[in-house]
Amino acid sequence: MMEELGITAYKCKKCGRVHYPFHDRCLSCKSREFETIKPEGAAKLLAYTQIFNLPWGFDVRFLIIGVVEFKNGVKAMGQIKADSLDKLKTGMKMKATWEPIRVQAGEDIYGLKLASIK
Numbered sequence: 052m053m054e055e056l057g058i059t060a061y062k063c064k065k066c067g068r069v070h071y072p073f074h075d076r077c078l079s080c081k082s083r084e085f086e087t088i089k090p091e092g093a094a095k096l097l098a099y100t101q102i103f104n105l106p107w108g109f110d111v112r113f114l115i116i117g118v119v120e121f122k123n124g125v126k127a128m129g130q131i132k133a134d135s136l137d138k139l140k141t142g143m144k145m146k147a148t149w150e151p152i153r154v155q156a157g158e159d160i161y162g163l164k165l166a167s168i169k
């Protein structure tokens with residue numbers, strides 16, 4: 052069974068700007084009224100990078116991290132399932148899943164994982 056993405060974003064009721072994580076006031080119009088939305092639709096890769104100095108709890112040598120934007124405007128950062136940066140390109144479509152990303156105090160910590168769509 053697929054886990055639902057554990058991401059809630061906040062859409063300004065006045066101007067429609069999407070905030071994630073939460074901000075007290077809209078960064079565009081300073082309104083304080085938001086509606087909560089979930090990431091929907093395909094995720095487009097906006098940026099990516101490789102990280103070698105990992106915090107404790109990761110059992111890998113390096114990670115590839117990317118920022119994606121979902122069709123409804125939610126932007127989020129996640130781990131990309133790839134061995135190298137060679138096959139990645141900004142603008143490409145990614146499949147987003149919610150999976151354990153590391154272990155902390157014996158428990159799985161879930162997070163966003165991204166994979167390129169073949």
Ligand SMILES: [Zn+2]
Pocket residue numbers: 063064065066067068077078079080081082
């Ligand atoms: Zn606003």
